[in-house]
Every structure is written in structure tokens, then in C-alpha cells.
Amino acid sequence: MKQPTLASSTSVYDFLFIGLGAANSLLILSLYKNGLFDGKTIAIIEPSRKLTDEKTFCFWSTKEEVVALNLDELVSNSWKLIEIPGITKENINSLHYHHVKGPDLTNKTKEVLSQCEVNYFQSTLDHTPTLSSNYIEVTTGGSVVRCRKVFDSRPPTFSKLQKSQSSLYQSFYGWKIKTDQPVFDTSSMVLMDFNIPQHDATQFVYVLPFESDTALVELTRFGKEILTKEEAQTILQEHVGQLGTTFEKLEEEVGVIPMHSGTLEVADYGDNWIPTGARANLLKCSTGYAFHNMAEDAILQTKALKNNQKPVRETKKSRFAFYDRLLLKILSNTPLQGKRVFETLFKKVPVSTVLKFLREKTTPSEEVFIFSKLPLKLFLTAASKDIYHQISRLPILTLPFVFTTVAILLSFLQLEFIAWGVLAIGFLSVGLAHGALDHLTSRKIKSTKQLISFVLSYLLKGALFGIVWWFSSDVALVLFLLYSAWHFGQADFKEWNLKQGWQSFLWGVILLTAILFFHVEELSGILMQIPNLSSVDLLHQIPSSELILIQVLTVSSGLILARLNRSTNLLITLIYLLMASQLSLLMAFGIYFVLQHSMNGWKHLSLGLNKQTSVMWKNALPFTVGGAGILIYFLLFAGENHIGLFFILLSCLSLPHVFSMHHFYQLTSSK
Template sequence: MKHFDYIILGAGASGLLLAYRIASDAFFDDTSILIIDKSSNKGNDRTWCFWEEGQGEWDDILEKSWSSVFFGSQTFSKTIDISPYRYKMIRSAAFYNKLWKKINQKSNIQFLEASIKDFQEKENVYVTTSKGDFTATKLFNSIPDLSYLKQKKYPVLQQHFVGWFVKTKTEIFDDTLATFMDFSVPQNGNTRFMYMLPIDKQTALFEYTLFSKDILQLSEYEAAIKDYLKEKSVSDFEILETEQGSIPMTSFKFSELNTSRVLNIGTAGGWTKASTGYTFRATSKHTKKITALLKQEKDVSKSLSKPKFWFYDLIFLDVLANYNASGAKLFSSLFKKTDVKTIFKFLDEESSLLEDLKIILSVPPKHFITSFFKRLF
């Protein structure tokens, strides 16, 4: 069996970005890397959004960015200037193309178009594919182990959504303002909101999103988008593209699945922010940290988690799981009482204890106190 220093399972965002980091650092030029996936060309299969101060690493491939966002609900609505942050949007095709351009320049990185059947850790890591078997000194796996869905210790919600890219015949959108969360849509016992990102004055992404345990029928998402478009007087339009997805929201300790030779990355590694479903910023930061630790020959298996924020997310998810209809009230209170820059720092896991306290004091206390003491004892 052919041996590689590193094998990366999956050529999605986390796998490709890790390969890109390695390809961008001459330190790894003598290292052999194999990327395995069923396809190298995933196209526009994802839309990623994130907030960032000033110029960023991905500004050359942004689809759009906004300096103001709208938060809406039945009890509180506000247009918020988020400067010096900008809310940024990337389409996956541009992102993948940028990464592959760098990766393909490196002769020490190979791609295998194959299905992954299994991997086992022995003295090395053994990988079985539809096109042969391989071994690696270290394996980076982005394919989720779904066993976490069966456990009962940590709640598992889904951030599930359907989005329509629509184009109107006239200029009706304010493309300087992104709708971050609009909870004015019927909640129906869940946490439901509309997400609207105008790319120009005639084109916008409307995405109906839920934080809940159960996936809906496609027709239910589509009906909600149609109702929202009608409410916003968007009547004469065509649907350019659609997207659909479900992102796990859980505080399950994915790091416990790691070993000194196998590191789970991306959603499989718990890089998705458990309380919000955001993944892109964490993926960008974690892949930088991994390459730095590899250069220092340090164990990366337990080094990416932040226990304080893990516990915050756990309590938050306990509340959302047990009181799923309270999401609109919770987020409304948070945005009403807390500066958005503090919220962004908190969600990026970069906030101080004082800033954490501001967040904690901004949300309705009853359910959080109950969940806190249940977890504590």
C-alpha cells in the first residue's frame, strides 16, 4: 500500500482549506499528502457568511459584504451599523477555485477521486477506498461519525434551511443592508427566522431557517419563503438558484473521537459553532492553528477546544432544545440589550469575562439558570 505523511478525507471546505494552508507553507514541501473525495468539483454547493473587521484573507473572492444588518422580531426590530465589522458572503465555487489553484501547484499533494469505505488506526492509519488502500502517518477526517446522534447526554438540534436566489425585474432591494435574522415569521412552536442577503438591487438570497430537532417537508420551507416574499411586496421574480441544508448543532465532545494520528475536522470535528451553526470562521482559524502545531510536531488532537465557550454553548442548546419556541424571545433580548460588536466577539470565542457577563445578563434568566444548575450538578 502506498504511504503518505498526511491523508485528508473529504474535499469540502475544511479538507481543502487545510490542504491550502499546507500548500502555502514551504515547510511542508517535502511532505506527501493525499486528498480523497468522490468529486473535486463541487461548484456552488454552499454559501458562507461571516463577520470580520477590516480587510480579510478572502476579500478577493467575496460575493458581497454589508456594513449594516437588520434584526427583526415581533417585540424588537433594529437596523444596526456593525462598523468596523462587515458581514461578508462567499459562494463556494469561488472559494474552491482559489484553494485548488494553490493546491494544484504542489507536486507533493495528490487528489484521488474515490469513495471512502473505511479507515482504521494501527501502527499507521489504514484507509480503504473504492480505488485501493493507502496508509498515512496522520489522517484528517471531515466525514462525520453520526454516532453522536444516538447519544442522550448532549442535545442535538439541526439548523435546517432552504434558500432561493431570486431576481426581480425592477430594482427593489436595498443592497446596503443584510437581514441577519427576522423572527417576524410564524414560529409554530420552534425557533424560525428569515435570512435575506441582497447581492444587488435586483438579486437577493432569501433563506428560511429553523433551529429545531425535526426536518420539514420541502413544501413547508417553500411556502414560508413565498409568504415572506409576498409580505415584502416581491412579486415579479424568477428563481435563479436554490440551496438546501442541515447543519448539526450540538455540544457533543467531538474532540474525544480524536487520537494522536486521527484528527476530525470541520463539522466532523465539532468546528460548527454549536449555538449558531456558523462554521466558516472557525474553519479558517483552526486550519491555521493545525499547520502551526504540525510544524512544531505537537499533538493537535485536544488543542482546538475552548472549555469556557463549550459550556456556554451547552447551556444555550439545553434551553433551545427544551424550550424551542423561546428562540425568538432569547435572540431579541440579546440584540436589544447588547452591543452587536460584543455579540460578534462572543460568538467568535474571543470575548473577555466581562463581555461574557454582558451576554449572560442580556438573556432571559429563568431557563438558563435551570439548565446551568442541572449541568453543574
């Protein structure tokens, strides 16, 4: 190997490879083959003393692909048949299962590097790099390294797990053995043999028969606990013992691969800092295979460099990420089901189709076929939980927006009752319930006596407002609209992290106007049912030109407010409220009230009170039942003016709620 020629810290290397594992080795071979190292200088930062990769790398592909991936000189064995003992032994059509010896890869890489100008740094990368317009500067083991392009293969870290994600290990321990008798069928490799104890995990044996008397026999575990050497040795001893021959151990392979469906946390240092290998998410978390992806990526990087272009990696299709999450969730929650899942899969689906699926190359119809063969209940349960988690992570605003679109569609199809059904469930579960938690927001109630006094004062406030209705329906209506506007604006601005004050109040006015004044006929129909309300005549007298002016003013004020606060949320709300003008007044208001206002309120209460949804429902139950009972009574038995009376009742129940929530928001924001 040539001696380093670039010791000066002021020199700028053309390439810096951080980590000299499988990914960067494959890349180095590809770049060299394509003449991209000619006249270039290279730096390598690799902390490991042992520059030989002892791993066994396997992958499957056609023979032509092996050549296209520059792997033909590295592949040491290939098999056409794959066996799942007791289940199947199949020809995998145009594919072969290939084996590459880790030391062959490292030796070839070393040989190539010996032809280049290389400086090695046997240390880890320190600190964050400094980026300048001409070069990138990093420090390692006290040395400063400047370079133009970095390929970084340090092992990645993961962000905190979401509920739908899982973290397991694929751990393995294997022996390369030489037997006294020719016991191995060299035409066929064993991909998964589940005829071993499962030990509260998913475990199988994997066999690569190199010769009729030489093979790698490896125990693999998918599980939360890493396989210990002792456990593995006992199982392997027993398993190999069944071959009925004595054997000699030639080599040992030990390894752990993270099976993590979480998000990689990789800092972005610009276009000239390219993550590679596992760091570039090229390791499929549900299988632990990465070699084929890394070889393909090496070709991609080479082509991009050759053409002086930015490499564009294909983003992982979201449905495959979904399948990975499902499998990992099942393996994590019900590890003993793993054996059943894989055995069923190989019993009912051709191995070549399974391999295509694991390479994420199947079509959706092939995936439907595969999933139709798997234990349905297991996957449906995992899928419904995953979908629930994904939806619950969407911004709350997605819900009313999508619902409005669906409700419009349903009303065209005259299926509006479906939307009503959903809204009614939402109203009972969150709409009423978020108000039924007001007794928790004052944080003072410690005894039944205090609770009774809270309920009485709550009802008293409502009753007092009832008296206002009795004296003057017009005054009460205006007050009701004003405090509703205040309350809705306050909750939305809280959710969107915007400053409370006149703007939040104005937003409340705008949104109420956008709902009410785009449904004037229906509004007057309802108001006419309120006894002694004279202002309803004013509504009738508004000429259509003035009504249009009010509508235009409402929308433009909303747009100005959205611009002032740079709030996309505000804009989206305005858009779906305008879309909701195609629906009935009650539906439009219901969508906003249940799916935005109450959902936000519920979330704020859950965070502020530090309570889970199930606990909150339990706490709210008595008051929800009480509230629902009163409303049902009025709707069913209050006679002709039921909507008007319902309206009055709602306003009376709303007033103490508005006070409670205002108090709660002040308390939580001051904290």
C-alpha cells in the same frame, strides 16, 4: 490537472486528506500558499462525485483578519450593517459580515491541487487504519493507501446524550432571487427576521443582499424536525411576496447542520492523524457557524507543520460549552421561546457584542451583562437543571471531599450551623431513607401480610440486639463496631469495584478508627453516656503516645490498602477523613455516613432495584417518617443520657439494615 502519478499501493503519500469539504479545502489552500506541498505527494479520499461545494459560507471579522486568514481572495461580499427587522439596524464597529461562495472555494482548491502531485480516490474510508512507525495505512474502495499525515474531515458521530445535553437540527432552505425592482439595501444584511410563523420551532429569515435586485433569502429553523421543502417554500413565497415585486429564482440552497451539545466520538489514531472541520469540534453547536474557526485552524496546522511541531488547539472554554447547552436546552424544551430570547437579546445588547459572544471572545463581565438582559427565569431554570446534572455526574466521592473542605472553612468562620443544616437534610433525605428501603431488598414481599412479617422480624432483630446491650454494653459495643465496619467496607468496595472480603472489612475498620480515634475526647464523652460501659475507662487510660501510634497505624494501613488495590478513591476518602479531624466527631461521622455511605447505598439500591429517586423516596417515606420520629423522640425526651441512648438505638436499627444490605449486595453481584 496533472494525472495521478502514485498508483502503486506501496508508495507512501506525504499527505492524505479524507473528505474535500470546506475544512480540508481551507487547509489545502493554506499549506500550498506556505510552500508545504513543494515536492510532496497528496492523496484525497472523497466519495462525493460533485466536487463543488454549493454552500454559502458567512463569517464576521475585521478586514485585517480576512487577510490574515488568507480569505481576501475568496470573500465576495461584505456588509458593515446588520439588521434585525423591527428591532435594530446597526453598524458592527470594526467588524464586517463576509460572504464566501462555496464554488469559489472549491474552484480555488482544485486550481491549487492541479499544481500538485495528487491521487484521488472516489470512495469512502473503510475499516480502522493500521498504524506503523513509518506510515499510516488505510483502505478505501479496495485500494490500500499509505501516508505520513492524515487530515480527516469525515462528519463526526456523537456519544449518547446526557440529560443536560440536547440534539436539534439547524435546517435551512433558501433562494437566490433576482427581483424586477431594486428592493434590497446592499449596505445591510438581515441576520434574523422572526416575522414569520414559528411552527413549533425557532424560525427566522436571513437575507444576503448581493445587489439591489439580487439576494439570497433563506429560511432557517432551529428545531427537532427538519424543515421540509414544501413548508419552506410556502413561508418564503409569502415573505418574498411582501417585497412587492416579482422575482426570478436563480439558485436554491438546502442544508442541515447538527446542533448537538453532546460529546464528539472521534477515535484517536495518534499525532499524525488530525481531525479537521466539524470532526475537530470547530462547528459551534448553538449557531452552526464553523467557517472562521476552520480558517483559523488551517493557519494553526500550517504553522505547526512549518515548524515541525505538534499543533495545539485551544480547548473550548467550559463556560461557553455551558452557554451552548443552556441555549440548546431552551430551544429544545421550549422552542417557541427562541424568538423571544433572540429578539430580547438584539433589543438590549449591541449586535457587535452579540457577535463577539458568538465567537466566544467575550469576557466574563460582558457575559454577565448579556445574560442580565435575557429572560431571567428561562435561563435560571435551564442553568439550575444543567448544574444539577453536572453535579450528579461527578463521582460521589467529590461530595464529601468538597463538603469537608467547606465545613472546615465554615467552622473557622463560626458558621458551622450551615454545615449542620445541610447534613441534617442529607440525613433525612438519603441517610435514613436508604435504610428505609430495606423492605424492598428482600424481593419477597408481595402482600401486606408479608410486609408486616418483614417489619416484625426486622424489629425483632433490632430488639434482640437491644437485649445484648442490656446484658453487656461492652460486648454490644464491640459487635456494633464490627458489623458497622463490615457494612461500611462492603458498600465502599462495591462502589469502587474492589473485591469484597477481609480487605473490605479491614477498610471498614480503618475508616471507623480514622473517625473515632482522631476524636478520642469526644468519643469518650459519648461512650460515658452509655450505661454500664466499662471499656470507656480503657479509652481514658490510653497514653497519648499509644494514641499517636494507633493513629499512625491507621493511616499507614489505609495507605497500604490503597496501594494494594490501586485505589485513588480509598486514598481520597482517607485524606478527607483526616481533614475531618479538624471538625467535631459527629460532623466527621455525619459527612462520611450521609455524603458517602448513604449516597453510595442509595445509588446501589436505585441501580439494583431499577427505581428512580422519586419512586424510592415515596417507597421509603413511611419508614423514614417512623425512623425520624423514633430518633427525634429519643433526642428530645430521653433525658440526660440521650446521646448514649441514641447510640444504642442506632445500633439496634443498624443491625437488620446491615443484614438486608449484605443480602442485597450478594443478590445483585451474583446477577
